[in-house]
Every structure is written in C-alpha cells, then in structure tokens.
Amino acid sequence: MVAMPFRGPxxxxxxxxxxxxxxxxxxxxxxxxxxxxxxGWIVPGLVDAHNHLGRWLTxxxxxxxxxxxxxxxxxxxxxxIVNLDxxxxxxxxxxxxxxDRARPERFATFAQWDRSRFAAGDWLGLAxxxxxxxxxxxxxxxxxx
Numbered sequence: 756m757v758a759m760p761f762r763g764p765x766x767x768x769x770x771x772x773x774x775x776x777x778x779x780x781x782x783x784x785x786x787x788x789x790x791x792x793x794x795g796w797i798v799p800g801l802v803d804a805h806n807h808l809g810r811w812l813t814x815x816x817x818x819x820x821x822x823x824x825x826x827x828x829x830x831x832x833x834x835x836i837v838n839l840d841x842x843x844x845x846x847x848x849x850x851x852x853x854x855d856r857a858r859p860e861r862f863a864t865f866a867q868w869d870r871s872r873f874a875a876g877d878w879l880g881l882a883x884x885x886x887x888x889x890x891x892x893x894x895x896x897x898x899x900x
Contacts (some may be wrong), residue, residue: 758786763795766860781832787812800834809840811848821853825861839897841866851892866893
C-alpha cells in the first residue's frame with residue numbers, strides 16, 4: 756500500500772484539511788507512517804473541464820435530476836464540472852439557475868456567443884451579449900471554432 760498525505764485549504768470554503776491518496780484513491784482517513792508530500796490548495800477529486808449539460812443538443816436537459824448527477828459525481832470523485840452549454844440570454848439564465856446557483860461549488864457554466872450576431876457581423880450586439888452573460892454569472896465563454 757502506498758499512502759501520500761497532502762495538507763492545505765480545500766474548496767469551496769478554504770478550510771485547512773489533510774487528505775491522503777492511498778493506492779490511487781482519495782481518503783480523509785489518517786494513514787500511519789505517511790509523510791506529507793505537498794502543501795497548498797487541494798482539489799480532492801477530478802474537474803471535468805468539458806461537459807454539455809444544457810438542453811439544446813437533447814430534447815430536454817441532458818441530465819434530468821441535478822441531485823442524481825451530483826451523487827454520481829461524488830461516487831466517481833468528480834469535484835466539479837465545467838458546463839459549456841450556457842448559451843445566452845434566457846437560456847443562459849435557466850442553465851445558471853439549474854446548476855451554478857443551486858450548486859456553485861460543483862458547476863461552472865460557460866456562455867456561448869450568439870452565433871446569429873456573429874454571422875450578421877453585429878459586433879456591438881455580440882459584445883453586449885457577452886457582457887450580459889458575464890453580468891448574469893457565466894464563468895467563461897465557449898467559442899465555437
């Protein structure tokens with residue numbers, strides 16, 4: 756058995772903690788004889804940095820119950836998900852309410868730019884749309900290439 760301890764503040768509240776990686780799994784259970792290998796901010800779990808949780812690619816929300824998704828995230832040691840399906844306007848508002856405002860420590864939704872404004876060359880309207888997304892609480896911007 757290989758046990759590696761880590762010490763430092765843990766998101767979302769920044770409280771100091773010690774955790775251990777034992778045979779590739781994270782635990783808060785103290786491991787006798789383990790020597791600290793690193794100190795600093797600890798993210799105990801994976802961050803899924805590319806996911807689509809919206810409803811524009813599917814007939815409804817891609818995950819019917821947010822609580823069920825969070826339970827699955829917990830079982831798989833996924834600390835947070837970056838959701839790239841924020842869209843813009845009222846669809847962004849609905850997505851932020853469903854995920855980010857309900858569980859801000861678990862979800863970070865990126866807005867998308869309004870492609871119709873881009874296609875029309877409406878650069879000021881596009882800039883306004885991006886500013887509106889930031890004001891609503893989008894955590895980033897997904898740019899389609």
